[in-house]
Amino acid sequence: MAESTDCHKAQQDFPKVLILKPIPFINLVGEQYFASNKFTFLEAYDSSLPLHQFLSTHSPSIKAILSSVGAPPITADILHLLPEVGLVVTTSVGLNQVDLLECRRRGIKVANAGSIFSDDVADFAVGLLIDVLRKVSASDGYVRKGLWATKGDYPLGSKLGGKRIGIVGLGNIGFAVAKRLEAFRCSISYNSRKRKPHVSYPFYESVCELAANCDVLVICCELTDQTHHMINKEVLSALGKEGVIVNIGRGAIINEKEMVQCLVQGEIAGAGLDVFENEPDVPLELFAMDNVVLSPHVAVFTPESFLDLRDLVVGNLEAFFSNKPLLSKFRGLVIGLSNSSYCRLVFLTFF
Numbered sequence: 001m002a003e004s005t006d007c008h009k010a011q012q013d014f015p016k017v018l019i020l021k022p023i024p025f026i027n028l029v030g031e032q033y034f035a036s037n038k039f040t041f042l043e044a045y046d047s048s049l050p051l052h053q054f055l056s057t058h059s060p061s062i063k064a065i066l067s068s069v070g071a072p073p074i075t076a077d078i079l080h081l082l083p084e085v086g087l088v089v090t091t092s093v094g095l096n097q098v099d100l101l102e103c104r105r106r107g108i109k110v111a112n113a114g115s116i117f118s119d120d121v122a123d124f125a126v127g128l129l130i131d132v133l134r135k136v137s138a139s140d141g142y143v144r145k146g147l148w149a150t151k152g153d154y155p156l157g158s159k160l161g162g163k164r165i166g167i168v169g170l171g172n173i174g175f176a177v178a179k180r181l182e183a184f185r186c187s188i189s190y191n192s193r194k195r196k197p198h199v200s201y202p203f204y205e206s207v208c209e210l211a212a213n214c215d216v217l218v219i220c221c222e223l224t225d226q227t228h229h230m231i232n233k234e235v236l237s238a239l240g241k242e243g244v245i246v247n248i249g250r251g252a253i254i255n256e257k258e259m260v261q262c263l264v265q266g267e268i269a270g271a272g273l274d275v276f277e278n279e280p281d282v283p284l285e286l287f288a289m290d291n292v293v294l295s296p297h298v299a300v301f302t303p304e305s306f307l308d309l310r311d312l313v314v315g316n317l318e319a320f321f322s323n324k325p326l327l328s329k330f331r332g333l334v335i336g337l338s339n340s341s342y343c344r345l346v347f348l349t350f351f
C-alpha cells in the first residue's frame with residue numbers, strides 16, 4: 001500500500017507535458033503508447049474547465065507541450081500562461097500550428113516529426129497523381145454503379161511517364177516525391193525559398209513560372225505567412241487546361257475558392273487533394289467532380305511509421321527532461337537535407 005502511494009506521489013511529481021487535443025490516430029496504438037517514466041501527460045481536453053482556467057491552474061507543473069495536426073494553435077497567449085514551458089514537440093511535420101517566433105523569443109525549443117513520414121507522404125502524393133491522371137477512383141465508381149455494362153467503355157486517362165512535374169517546396173518530402181516520379185520517367189523542376197546548391201533539377205524562383213513550364217504541380221511546402229494562398233488563380237491559369245495539381249502540404253497554401261473556380265471552369269484538368277483550407281470541411285463543388293480525388297488528410301503516415309514516431313517524440317521529451325540535447329538523429333537530417341522546417345528546428349534548438 002505504502003509502495004503504491006509512493007508511486008502515485010512520484011507520478012504526481014513528474015513534470016507535465018500538456019496535450020490540448022488527442023493525437024490523431026492514437027486509437028491505433030492506445031493512449032499509453034507515448035508513456036514514459038520521465039514525465040506524465042496532462043490532457044486539457046479531458047477537463048471541464050475552460051482552457052484558460054485549466055492552463056492557469058496547472059501552469060507551474062507544465063514544462064512541455066505535445067502538439068499535433070488539428071490541435072489548437074500554440075499561440076503567444078497560450079505560452080504567456082505557461083511560463084515554465086521549455087519544449088514544444090509535435091507529432092506533425094508541419095509546424096504551422098506553433099508560433100515559432102514566440103517560442104524563439106521565450107527560448108522554447110521546438111521539435112517536429114522530422115523525416116519520419118516523408119516516404120509515406122511521398123507515396124501518397126504519387127498515388128493521388130496516378131489516380132487523377134489514370135482516373136482510378138472515377139473508373140472504380142463507374143464499375144461499382146454498374147455503368148460499364150449499361151454505358152460501355154470509360155474514357156481513358158492520361159500517361160504519367162514524360163509528364164513535367166513542378167515540386168513546390170523541395171524539402172525532405174518534395175525530394176522523396178521527385179525521386180519516385182523520376183522512376184516514372186517524369187522530368188522534375190522545383191520552386192523553393194532558395195535554389196538548392198547541390199540539386200540539378202531546374203529551379204524557378206517564381207511559382208507562376210514553374211507552373212507555366214509544368215504539367216503537374218505537387219505542393220510539398222510548409223504553410224507560412226509567405227506560402228498562404230501562394231497557389232492562386234494566376235498560378236493555376238499558368239499551369240493551364242491540361243494541368244493537374246496535387247496538394248499534400250496544407251490546404252491554405254492554395255486559394256481554395258480560386259482553385260474550385262478553375263476546376264469548375266475547366267481552367268485546370270484535375271486535382272488530387274489530401275488537405276483543405278477548413279478541415280474537415282471540403283468545398284461541396286468538389287464532390288461531383290470525377291477529375292478530382294479527395295482524401296481526409298491521411299497522406300501523412302501509416303501504422304508502420306507510428307513506432308518511429310514514438311521513438312522520436314518520447315526520445316525528444318526524455319532528452320529534454322534529462323537535460324540532454326534533443327535527438328541527434330534529428331539534427332543530422334536537418335543539416336543534410338536542409339528542409340525548411342528542419343532548418344528552423346536547428347535554429348530554434350541552437351540559439
Ligand SMILES: O=CC(=O)O
Pocket residue numbers: 069091092093094095113117249300
Ligand atoms: O500533415 C501532417 C504533418 O504535418 O505531419
